[in-house]
Amino acid sequence: MTGGVDQPTDAITPTGDxxxxxVFDANLDTLPAANLWLSARCAALNIVAKTAFALELCLxxxxxxxxxxxxxxxxxxxxERDQDSAVLRIADDGRAFDTVAAPxxxxxxxxxxxxxxxxxxxxxxxxxxxxxxxREKDMNCLTLEIALIAP
Numbered sequence: 001m002t003g004g005v006d007q008p009t010d011a012i013t014p015t016g017d018x019x020x021x022x023v024f025d026a027n028l029d030t031l032p033a034a035n036l037w038l039s040a041r042c043a044a045l046n047i048v049a050k051t052a053f054a055l056e057l058c059l060x061x062x063x064x065x066x067x068x069x070x071x072x073x074x075x076x077x078x079x080e081r082d083q084d085s086a087v088l089r090i091a092d093d094g095r096a097f098d099t100v101a102a103p104x105x106x107x108x109x110x111x112x113x114x115x116x117x118x119x120x121x122x123x124x125x126x127x128x129x130x131x132x133x134x135r136e137k138d139m140n141c142l143t144l145e146i147a148l149i150a151p
Contacts (some may be wrong), residue, residue, distance in 0.1 A: 020079075026072035026092060031063055034077060038088075050149040054127045055079070055088055058144055061120035062090050062099065070094025070140070081148070087128060088144045095130040099124065099142050100133040 022037045025028045038059055042052040059077070066072045072094030078085045112123030125131060132144040 008060070009093075021076055021089075023076045026063075026067050026070070026075050026094065028064070028067055030066075031060065034059060034063055034075070037077065038079065041079040042086075045079065045086070046122075047081060047086050048149060048151045050151075051086055051146060054146050054149070055086055055144075057125045058127055059088065059090070061117070061124050062142060065097075065120065066090075066092045066094055066140075069080060072097050072140075074140075084148055085145045086148060090142045090144075091139045093139055095133050097140055098133045098135075100131050 020041065022034075024034050024037075035056055038056060039052065041047075042055065047055070055146055063075060063081055066075055070092055072092035076089075078089045078090040080089075099121060102121050104125050124144065128144045129147045130143075132143040134141045
């Protein structure tokens with residue numbers, strides 16, 4: 001393994017229309033490598049910094065939840081782009097968890113009065129134009145569609 005990315009033949013593979021996918025060990029030590037991969041994909045797809053930032057925040061929230069709560073061994077990422085949106089797909093082999101159906105906590109002032117948990121899911125739901133979850137072959141499959149922000 002190099003840089004937190006698994007290196008079997010399916011570690012970085014084309015997904016059909018020029019998008020690529022990467023598979024990472026599901027642990028917090030590999031999150032920086034996942035972020036670097038996402039940043040490189042955003043650059044390759046000419047996704048502006050504001051949209052890339054939203055994608056990174058969403059990736060970090062989901063990745064950390066998968067590691068801490070999901071018990072996953074691996075996380076597979078892919079990123080595609082169309083005319084007006086970026087589509088991030090996150091799949092993991094952890095316990096079933098439907099992010100779409102999960103309640104999102106609202107942020108309250110002062111921050112220390114907020115209940116623990118749920119704030120990150122709310123952040124993901126706020127950034128995503130569309131959010132879809134499915135469970136396929138013992139994998140959680142989450143698709144986030146985020147509007148491209150003008151530069």
